[in-house]
Amino acid sequence: MGSVRQVQITFDCASPERVARFWCEVLGYVVPPPPDGFATWDEFTRSLPPEKRDAGFVCSDPTGVGPRMYFQRVPEGKVVKNRVHLDVRVGTGLVGAERVAVLEAECARLVALGAVRQQLLVADEENESCLVMQDVEGNEFCLD
Template sequence: MAIAYQVTFDCADPAKLSEFWAATLGFQLDSPPPGFASWPDFLKSMNVPEENWNDASAIVDPDGVGSRIYFQKVPEGKVVKNRLHLDLRVSGPRGTSGEKNREKIYQEVARLQGLGATKFHEHNEMGEFWIIMQDPEGNEFCLT
């Protein structure tokens, strides 16, 4: 039996980064617990000081298929390359025309730059093309 998992990002601004990744992946912000109309209502009920309301955030696949992604505030900034990163296949299935794939990848680069991402580096190796991107906090991910 497969083990369920969630991916966790350490970050400086969980609200901002979760909004970026929700828009990137087509996810939505996680709903507050049952019985609460909003996260602020829930956090108030738990006596969480308002200055700590942006200590965490999470996004979920609206179809319930993908894993939950959690964002937690940490005091230190990112200083080295990620040891783990996401590859986002936006070009379609393998075997699709190479030029069509590039076009789809470049379209996604433009969309994500509009959301705050940065294009970092292009790769074309052994017949595969991908672009390394960085999210608004500098975390690397690839568009394939």
């Protein structure tokens, strides 16, 4: 059996910094310090040729446990449903109305950040309730 490997989650998007900062707020992630020689990310960005500005951005789990997330600018927009999505685990261990209340509260927080509420999927015989959402560029994710 091979060893466990770290993974990076990569998002294709139109505005990497905007999407990265949204996900920092969702997950409690942080933006790493700017490269050596630059006091801020804005200063670093201004040093780049125009075509390289906002081409990519990173955020990471400050505890080092979660995966690094990389956001890269692509020319095409999103046109179909994601084949892979993130489940943001905010209701773990909760059931029924208590779970839905926690999902709805987190949904309200994320809508204020620019997310879009899609649909509450109500619990059935196999699954607990979850809430389908979209991030600031329309990428689907679930509050679970």
